[in-house]
Amino acid sequence: MRTKILILAFLIGIVLIYGGIFNKEKEEIEKETIEEIINTYTNKMEDLKSSFETKLVNLIEEAKAEYYSYPEEERESKKMSLGLKYLRRANELEGMCDVEVDRILREFKKKLKDNDYDTHVVLEVKNAYDKEKSEKRKELLQKALNME
Incomplete structure (x- = not known):
């Protein structure tokens, strides 16, 4: 059970980190x-x-x-x-x-x-x-x- 929580937390962290990077790249692309x-x-x-x-x-x-x-x-x-x-x-x-x-x-x-x-x-x-x-x-x- 504890392993599942750690894996889930790890995956959420990755999504947040990469999501932030992708959003930043998107903002830079859209910047006029x-x-x-x-x-x-x-x-x-x-x-x-x-x-x-x-x-x-x-x-x-x-x-x-x-x-x-x-x-x-x-x-x-x-x-x-x-x-x-x-x-x-x-x-x-x-x-x-x-x-x-x-x-x-x-x-x-x-x-x-x-x-x-x-x-x-x-x-x-x-x-x-x-x-x-x-x-x-x-x-x-x-x-x-x-x-x-």
Whole structure:
């Protein structure tokens, strides 16, 4: 009886040891390279940028169409209200984009941590996004102010 228990304990030990080794090998095989992770999330950010730029262009076209839908003599009096209306909608669009960017960056950071990589690149991406967004906002506001 004691021999059976020892053999059983020995077999359980072997299973645990080899199971641990096999699991570790499996984890190492499944571990993505940092380049793969960065490429994945760069593509996600580029897709998001493209999507929201399209939405922004559509919003601008909608604003222009509404402006030009008024008789010429009414357009000047409509500029302020239309400007505020579409600025509010642009801000809503920006907020939606920010939410998506934050979600993607959280996933990105988690993926890096899960694979034991440094996460500093996530902050760099966030800073680049904020800078580009600020520059785009200035550019669009300048265009709006110069609109005749």
